[in-house]
Amino acid sequence: MALFETARLLVRRFTTGDAEGFFRINGDAEVMRYIRPAKTRPESDAFLQENIHFYQEGSVLGRYAVIAKDSPDIIGTFSFLYLDGGSGFHIGYALLPVARSKGYASEMVIAGVAYFFEKTDHPSLYAITAPLNTPSQKVLEKAGFSYRGTTHQHGEDLQLFYIDR
Numbered sequence: 103m104a105l106f107e108t109a110r111l112l113v114r115r116f117t118t119g120d121a122e123g124f125f126r127i128n129g130d131a132e133v134m135r136y137i138r139p140a141k142t143r144p145e146s147d148a149f150l151q152e153n154i155h156f157y158q159e160g161s162v163l164g165r166y167a168v169i170a171k172d173s174p175d176i177i178g179t180f181s182f183l184y185l186d187g188g189s190g191f192h193i194g195y196a197l198l199p200v201a202r203s204k205g206y207a208s209e210m211v212i213a214g215v216a217y218f219f220e221k222t223d224h225p226s227l228y229a230i231t232a233p234l235n236t237p238s239q240k241v242l243e244k245a246g247f248s249y250r251g252t253t254h255q256h257g258e259d260l261q262l263f264y265i266d267r
Contacts, residue, residue: 105166105180106217108209112169113180115157116150120167123176124150126198133196136232138256162221163191168210170201177201180210182218185228186255192228193218195238207238211245219267229263230255239263 105113116124125146127133134140141149153165168178178197185192193214197206218227229247231238239249239261247263254260 105162106213107171108213110171111206111210111213112171113166113210113214114169116153116165116167118150118154120176121147121150123167127176127179127196130198133198136235136238137194137196162218165194168195168197168201168206170206178206178210180214182214185230185253190226190228191218191222191224192230194229207241208244211241215245215265224267226264226266229265230260231263233259233261235261 103115105115107113125141125143128141128146128149129143131140157164162182163184165179165181165183167176168180169175170177178195178201181194182191183194184190193211195207195210195214215227218224228250229242230253231242233252242263243249245265247265250262250264252259253262
C-alpha cells in the first residue's frame with residue numbers, strides 16, 4: 103500500500119517479500135551509523151515482522167519502504183514514529199549510499215511533511231538527529247524545519263527539530 107509518491111519516489115508499506123531490501127538498509131553499519139546499531143539478518147527479519155505488525159489502518163505511524171520509480175529496488179526507509187514519552191511524532195529516513203546526493207532525502211521529507219499535515223490534525227512534526235549528522239540537519243532545514251534544542255531520546259542526547267502546520 104502506497105503511503106505517498108513524489109515525482110521520483112514511491113513510499114509504501116513494507117511486506118514480507120521485502121526482507122532482502124530491508125536487511126540491506128538495517129544491516130549496513132554506514133547507513134545505521136546515526137540511527138541504531140546494524141542488525142544481523144535474523145534480527146533484521148524479526149524487525150521487519152515487527153514493523154509490518156505495527157501498521158494500523160488509518161494511521162500514518164510506521165516505517166516504510168522507499169523505492170526510486172526508475173528501479174524496483176528499495177533504496178531507503180521513511181518513518182513517522184512517536185517521540186520518546188509520547189509527546190509528539192517524529193519523521194525519520196535513511197538512504198543507501200547509492201541513493202545519496204540525488205536530492206531524494208529532501209524530496210521525501212518535503213512530501214512526507216505535507217502528507218503528515220494532510221492526514222493528521224497534529225500541530226507540529228518533529229525530527230531528531232545525532233549531533234554529528236549535519237547532512238540530515240541540512241535536509242531538515244531545507245524542508246522548513248527549525249532547530250529547537252537537544253532532547254534525550256532512545257538513551258542519547260539528540261538534536262531536536264520541528265515544523266508547525
